[in-house]
Amino acid sequence: MTYSVAASHAKGKCATDKIFGANAAAAKAAAQYGKNKVVNATIGAFMDEQERLACIPTVEKVFKNFSINHIIxxxxxxxxxxxxxxxxxxxxxxxxxxxxxxxxxxxxxxxxxxxxxxxxxxxxxxxxxxxxxxxxxxxxxxxxxxxxxxxxxxxxxxxxxxxxxxxxxxxxxxxxxxxxxxxxxxxxxxxxxxxxxxxxxxxxxxxxxxxxxxxxxxxxxxxxxxxxxxxxxxxxxxxxxxxxxxxxxxxxxxxxxxxxxxxxxxxxxxxxxxxxxxxxxxxxxxxxxxxxxxxxxxxxxxxxxxxxxxxxxxKSLLAQTEQERGEYYALIRKRADIFMREAQEVNLHILPYIAGFFITVPVENPEAVCEKLHDDHIFAVPLAKGIRIAVCAVTSEKMTGMAGKFAKAIQAV
Ligand code: PLP
Structure with a gap:
């Protein structure tokens, strides 16, 4: 046992985060092969079609207008x-x-x-x-x-x-x-x-x-x-x-x-x-x-x-915020629809997706399949019984063709 001064209930606590780990691997690949060649489907935040972390414009405007006395x-x-x-x-x-x-x-x-x-x-x-x-x-x-x-x-x-x-x-x-x-x-x-x-x-x-x-x-x-x-x-x-x-x-x-x-x-x-x-x-x-x-x-x-x-x-700021967020939602929908349509074409089974930031592909050996996907420079998050794809973070262009690559990787391992 390693030397420890922690209280008994705290001994051995260690949170290794698979999501941040997978994201780090994607960042490394992007540095090596170029960002355009890498699909980073690990991030749980909405990225726009230029792969930038997006802030709702009205939120950004209101926030930036705050004086210091509204911040500290x-x-x-x-x-x-x-x-x-x-x-x-x-x-x-x-x-x-x-x-x-x-x-x-x-x-x-x-x-x-x-x-x-x-x-x-x-x-x-x-x-x-x-x-x-x-x-x-x-x-x-x-x-x-x-x-x-x-x-x-x-x-x-x-x-x-x-x-x-x-x-x-x-x-x-x-x-x-x-x-x-x-x-x-x-x-x-x-x-x-x-x-x-x-x-x-x-x-x-x-x-x-x-x-x-x-x-x-x-x-x-x-x-x-x-x-x-x-x-x-x-x-x-x-x-x-x-x-x-x-x-x-x-x-x-x-x-x-x-x-x-x-x-x-x-x-x-x-x-x-x-x-x-x-x-x-x-x-x-x-x-x-x-x-x-x-x-x-x-x-x-x-x-x-x-x-x-x-x-x-x-009320006008609220309406504007909701409209801008609606555009983000529509983009996420579009990306998810691409993946789901192609998944059907290649017989790739996915869990029932209705809406939201993620789609999951159930697989028996998630770590190995994720590893195999790295050959195509695709990075996603291995879960206990499947692979999580952040449709919020992958552009429509990069989403196209991805389901086929998943099917291929699953067959290969
Ligand atoms: N619940 C789920 C399922 C989430 O995915 C998240 C964030 O990723 C949260 C809750 C809470 O997030 P936060 O603490 O940032 O509000």
């Missing part, structure tokens, strides 16, 4: 009130549920996930998510001394596997009183899948049945990091209305982020929104999560919150 101040720990109000309105659009609702500012969507795990499960508890999941969920659980368990996301028809989901929920809730379930929808990372409204009806019926035993609490943590790239604004938000009038021992929490929707990735600004039929649950939500913010990062980025509040309050 401390913010209230719970978040700027105008920001919280704007985030609530933007998140629900026309589908605000019948419920008590409140919000606490967090350091990105990640911060919302962190607080929910910490404040709504016990040390040692299981947290549940699908077998295809964003890697940091596991790190967040481990660091908080919880364990991440998974259910099989898709059934034989490539639909939401309500059977596998129900079995896991019932198994875990039989053993512990609180169950945090992370559901990344719409436009799931890494598959691009979204639960339909009827999937949600089944999920909520299951939850209602489980919490008839009033000692049990279910906390669905809905990670909506990609909701602004998931389809028509109100259509992809219709499920949110279903969170109204639920039993008080079901507490949906939305993890929202400005990273993708406002192209503010590194500004670390998000919000957690609690939804309950019981006022006391929401008062408690506000209080305990604000407390954890104080204990974790204190307050978050003032200028990003101010930016969002300013854009929201000026």
């Amino acid at each position: 101040p401390y913010a209230p720990i719970a978040g700027l009130p105008d920001y919280l109000a704007a985030m609530i309105e933007l998140t629900f659009a026309d589908h605000k549920p019948e419920a008590y609702i409140d919000a606490v500012a967090t350091a990105g969507g990640t911060g919302a996930i962190h607080h929910t795990i910490w404040n709504y499960s016990e040390i040692g508890d299981m947290i549940l998510t699908s077998d295809w999941y964003w890697g940091p969920y596991k790190i967040l659980c481990q660091d908080a001394l919880r364990t991440l368990d998974t259910y099989t996301l898709f059934d034989d028809q490539q639909k939401f596997n309500i059977g596998a989901f129900s079995a896991k929920v019932r198994e875990i809730i039989a053993k512990q009183n609180n169950l945090v379930i992370i559901i990344n929808t719409p436009a799931h990372n890494p598959t691009g899948f979204s639960l339909s409204d009827s999937d949600w009806d089944q999920v909520l019926d299951l939850f209602k049945d489980c919490v008839k035993d009033t000692t049990k609490h279910i906390i669905p943590l809905i990670d909506i990091a990609y909701i602004d790239y998931a389809g028509e604004k109100n259509a992809c938000r219709s499920f949110l209305k279903k969170f109204g009038n639920l039993p008080a021992n079901i507490l949906p929490i939305l993890a929202c982020s400005m990273s993708k929707g406002f192209t503010m990735y590194g500004q670390r600004t998000g919000v957690m929104i609690g939804i309950s039929s019981n006022k006391e649950i929401i008062t408690e939500f506000q209080s305990i999560n604000q407390f954890t913010s104080r204990a974790t990062w204190s307050n978050i980025n003032y200028s990003a919150m101010k930016l969002l509040a300013d854009i929201y309050q000026d």
Whole structure:
């Protein structure tokens, strides 16, 4: 064993990030062979057709106009009130549920996930998510001394596997009183899948049945990091209305982020929104999560919150922002459509993509296939059971022909 002075719970912690590793390999190849010859499908950020990291122009304009006094101040720990109000309105659009609702500012969507795990499960508890999941969920659980368990996301028809989901929920809730379930929808990372409204009806019926035993609490943590790239604004938000009038021992929490929707990735600004039929649950939500913010990062980025509040309050700025983001969404769609069409032509199986930044190709030996793709200067992220392609980051031109190269690489290994 190596020499260590870490506390027992901290020994051996080491987060090797496959995404940043694959991105570094792509950068190295670009330096060697020229950027034009390399396809970097690793990056989880929208790159324009010139392969530049894109910032929504109105966001950039508002941000650059800030005076220093709008950049450096401390913010209230719970978040700027105008920001919280704007985030609530933007998140629900026309589908605000019948419920008590409140919000606490967090350091990105990640911060919302962190607080929910910490404040709504016990040390040692299981947290549940699908077998295809964003890697940091596991790190967040481990660091908080919880364990991440998974259910099989898709059934034989490539639909939401309500059977596998129900079995896991019932198994875990039989053993512990609180169950945090992370559901990344719409436009799931890494598959691009979204639960339909009827999937949600089944999920909520299951939850209602489980919490008839009033000692049990279910906390669905809905990670909506990609909701602004998931389809028509109100259509992809219709499920949110279903969170109204639920039993008080079901507490949906939305993890929202400005990273993708406002192209503010590194500004670390998000919000957690609690939804309950019981006022006391929401008062408690506000209080305990604000407390954890104080204990974790204190307050978050003032200028990003101010930016969002300013854009929201000026309807023409908001319309412009939404229109510009719509153009990014259309480009991502176009790239995904190229890949999906070609995948069908070459019989390449992909997981059910509906929208979002990523498409996943399931394969048995992801590392070897990724390695083989390097022959064609294609860099993607190997997952446990597949390969993730960042359609947000690959230009339409480079996307063309890529599915065929995937099929060839899979055959070769
Ligand atoms: N959830 C998912 C699935 C993500 O992919 C990301 C970012 O990549 C996030 C949440 C949160 O991002 P951030 O903490 O930057 O808001």
